[in-house]
Amino acid sequence: MINWKVILNIAKTHLLTKMKSTVTAALGVTFGIGAYITLVSFMTGLNTMLDSLILNQTPHIHLYNEIAPTKDQPISLYEEFENSVHIISSIKPKQGQKKIHNALPILNYLKNKDVVKGATPQVRAQIFYLSGSIELGGSIVGVDIMEETRLSNMRDYIVQGSPEALKNMDNGILLGAGLADKMSLSVGDRVQVSTVAGALVPLKIVGFYQSGIADVDNVQSFCKLKTVQRILGESQNYITDINIKLYDIEQSPQLAEFLEKQFNVTATDINEANAQFETGSNIRNLITYAVSITLLIVAGFGIYNILNMLIYEKMKDIAILKATGFSGTDVQFIFMSQAMIIGIIGGILGLVLGFVLSVIIDGLPFETEALPTIDTYPVNFSLTYYIIGIVFALISTCIAGWLPSNKAKHIDPVKIIRGT
Amino acid sequence: MNNVLEAKNINKHFLKPKDFHVLKDISFAIKEGEFASIMGKSGSGKSTLLYILSTMDTDYTGELFLNDTLVTGKPASELSRIRNEHIGFVFQFHYLLSEFSVLENVMLPAKKLARKSNKEIEHDAYEKLSMLGIEKLAKQKASRISGGEKQRVAIARALINNPSILMGDEPTGNLDSYNSDNVFNIFKRLKEEEGLSLLVVTHDEDFAKRTDYIIEMEDGRIVSGQ
Ligand SMILES: Nc1ncnc2c1ncn2[C@@H]1O[C@H](COP(=O)(O)OP(=O)(O)OP(=O)(O)O)[C@@H](O)[C@H]1O
Ligand SMILES: [Mg+2]
Numbered sequence: 001m002i003n004w005k006v007i008l009n010i011a012k013t014h015l016l017t018k019m020k021s022t023v024t025a026a027l028g029v030t031f032g033i034g035a036y037i038t039l040v041s042f043m044t045g046l047n048t049m050l051d052s053l054i055l056n057q058t059p060h061i062h063l064y065n066e067i068a069p070t071k072d073q074p075i076s077l078y079e080e081f082e083n084s085v086h087i088i089s090s091i092k093p094k095q096g097q098k099k100i101h102n103a104l105p106i107l108n109y110l111k112n113k114d115v116v117k118g119a120t121p122q123v124r125a126q127i128f129y130l131s132g133s134i135e136l137g138g139s140i141v142g143v144d145i146m147e148e149t150r151l152s153n154m155r156d157y158i159v160q161g162s163p164e165a166l167k168n169m170d171n172g173i174l175l176g177a178g179l180a181d182k183m184s185l186s187v188g189d190r191v192q193v194s195t196v197a198g199a200l201v202p203l204k205i206v207g208f209y210q211s212g213i214a215d216v217d218n219v220q221s222f223c224k225l226k227t228v229q230r231i232l233g234e235s236q237n238y239i240t241d242i243n244i245k246l247y248d249i250e251q252s253p254q255l256a257e258f259l260e261k262q263f264n265v266t267a268t269d270i271n272e273a274n275a276q277f278e279t280g281s282n283i284r285n286l287i288t289y290a291v292s293i294t295l296l297i298v299a300g301f302g303i304y305n306i307l308n309m310l311i312y313e314k315m316k317d318i319a320i321l322k323a324t325g326f327s328g329t330d331v332q333f334i335f336m337s338q339a340m341i342i343g344i345i346g347g348i349l350g351l352v353l354g355f356v357l358s359v360i361i362d363g364l365p366f367e368t369e370a371l372p373t374i375d376t377y378p379v380n381f382s383l384t385y386y387i388i389g390i391v392f393a394l395i396s397t398c399i400a401g402w403l404p405s406n407k408a409k410h411i412d413p414v415k416i417i418r419g420t
Numbered sequence: 421m422n423n424v425l426e427a428k429n430i431n432k433h434f435l436k437p438k439d440f441h442v443l444k445d446i447s448f449a450i451k452e453g454e455f456a457s458i459m460g461k462s463g464s465g466k467s468t469l470l471y472i473l474s475t476m477d478t479d480y481t482g483e484l485f486l487n488d489t490l491v492t493g494k495p496a497s498e499l500s501r502i503r504n505e506h507i508g509f510v511f512q513f514h515y516l517l518s519e520f521s522v523l524e525n526v527m528l529p530a531k532k533l534a535r536k537s538n539k540e541i542e543h544d545a546y547e548k549l550s551m552l553g554i555e556k557l558a559k560q561k562a563s564r565i566s567g568g569e570k571q572r573v574a575i576a577r578a579l580i581n582n583p584s585i586l587m588g589d590e591p592t593g594n595l596d597s598y599n600s601d602n603v604f605n606i607f608k609r610l611k612e613e614e615g616l617s618l619l620v621v622t623h624d625e626d627f628a629k630r631t632d633y634i635i636e637m638e639d640g641r642i643v644s645g646q
Contacts, residue, residue, distance in 0.1 A: 003531065003534050005531070006528070006531045006532055013520060017519045320516070320517060323511075324528065325501065325533070326504075326532055328497075414471045414477045417511055
């Protein structure tokens with residue numbers, strides 16, 4: 001039977017008489033846990049921000065037509081050559097394949113599906129921007145602007161002007177911010193675009209679009225769907241891409257596969273597109289945990305050291321306790337509980353320290369061109385990390401306390417009393 | 421009368437630095453209420469024997485009985501409990517927990533036993549301290565009292581759980597003749613009034629002569645006694 005009151009009383013007395021070492025050991029844990037909380041809150045905050053930056057701009061499923069030569073060439077349909085080797089040189093894809101076949105029925109079908117939050121048609125075209133003597137290659141995307149803003153946070157990235165302005169202006173264009181810079185254009189100016197086929201169309205700038213990704217902003221602009229169809233000289237059913245948002249992102253792979261089979265289009269889902277992105281998050285997490293665990297190991301060594309010293313100093317006390325009837329386990333618990341007290345106090349202070357630092361970081365201004373919607377550093381205040389933090393503290397102090405206290409358990413009182 | 425303590429053919433060797441037969445065939449018994457002393461030259465094995473009798477040292481052959489039950493071979497946790505409840509031990513050098521008060525030192529074994537409430541234990545502790553004439557020191561830190569006082573605190577601690585037997589390894593070794601006398605009288609009174617059994621190692625001939633009998637040791641053997 002273990003008499004905790006007596007054991008804790010002895011532990012407390014030991015700790016209080018060694019106040020300095022106790023405080024040092026506890027502070028070690030405090031810094032370890034504090035650093036963990038701060039790092040993990042900041043890193044996951046960044047992760048979430050970067051995730052949403054990409055995820056929000058990326059459709060859950062993207063339908064388009066991959067340009068590739070037809071698998072069944074005419075010769076393979078011809079029965080007479082069925083058992084022969086077909087040699088055809090210089091196979092080329094068919095013309096006009098950018099267009100999604102049956103785009104309007106597909107859109108209709110998707111809009112009536114329960115799991116689909118929305119589906120937006122797009123027309124993508126390669127063009128040249130002409131302004132004065134400058135000629136820049138780029139692309140233009142025709143969109144249903146109001147539907148796009150409903151389904152993504154596109155509105156956040158329109159840094160000047162508004163989606164409504166585009167909707168109300170037939171020849172309007174939301175120019176990529178990078179393009180605007182290069183051509184030194186401002187809202188209200190005119191810009192000429194020319195298609196690959198050579199048609200020249202003037203457009204009026206109604207706003208600037210800045211995604212934060214320079215490679216996009218330097219080449220891409222948005223117009224109304226109809227405008228681009230007209231520039232290309234195509235009809236209303238000319239649609240090159242369909243972007244789909246679902247209510248539940250997890251369903252995107254299945255639906256993508258289904259759509260591919262059903263409508264004979266290429267469908268990529270978000271998990272495919274963002275596989276590399278996960279790697280970045282994982283590495284950030286890895287760094288966080290590596291740093292925190294290193295700090296905690298250092299803190300653990302501190303506790304280990306102090307307990308070892310204490311036990312060395314208290315050899316006689318241990319011998320007396322054992323001689324007067326305290327068992328080895330009692331003695332072990334006396335020193336274990338000292339480690340745990342240091343761990344709990346240090347750990348809780350560490351949580352407080354981590355929280356305070358997180359709050360400070362959360363308030364620091366963080367302004368960057370690339371992220372127009374962010375003005376302070378992103379921090380993730382999640383209770384989970386605080387629970388992990390305190391569990392961390394307890395585990396590391398447990399391990400650090402175990403070795404010395406186990407030594408104390410096995411001290412032979414006779415040896416000490418004899419003075420050898 | 422019952423044997424409180426009985427040793428049967430106890431042998432012990434120290435293997436380091438070389439094989440040394442320190443206790444040779446020790447057999448004797450202490451009956452309830454007996455006050456025995458052990459004498460012998462320095463190095464004859466008195467302390468070694470006492471550590472075995474107090475169950476702290478288990479590295480020996482032979483058999484040890486306490487209140488007619490065999491304690492040899494019992495697990496360590498069981499031996500701890502037996503020491504706590506049945507054996508009071510006073511060391512050659514007064515060993516107290518220096519960070520605790522005199523009172524806390526005396527109360528500690530009783531708190532471990534946990535048979536009584538804290539109040540009762542405190543009351544008992546005061547009683548033992550006043551019996552030894554040091555109740556005034558109760559609140560003092562154990563590190564701030566004299567050697568003789570420490571010795572008496574250690575005796576009070578040994579008595580707190582009303583043990584079956586009190587063992588002492590030169591408990592009066594550090595005391596002047598006045599205090600030594602005082603301790604002897606206390607032991608005598610405990611034996612007579614409470615029927616406590618005592619086994620005390622001493623170098624003090626006068627002290628030994630006044631006990632019930634003397635066990636004489638020489639080179640690890642009992643040469644006379646009982
Ligand atoms: N740990 C040990 N290893 C080896 N030999 C030991 C050890 N402890 C004691 N001895 C030897 O055992 C013998 C008995 O020692 P013990 O302490 O029992 O003597 P003692 O009779 O109590 O002497 P004193 O009257 O000086 O206290 C001594 O010769 C001592 O050198
Ligand atoms: Mg001795």
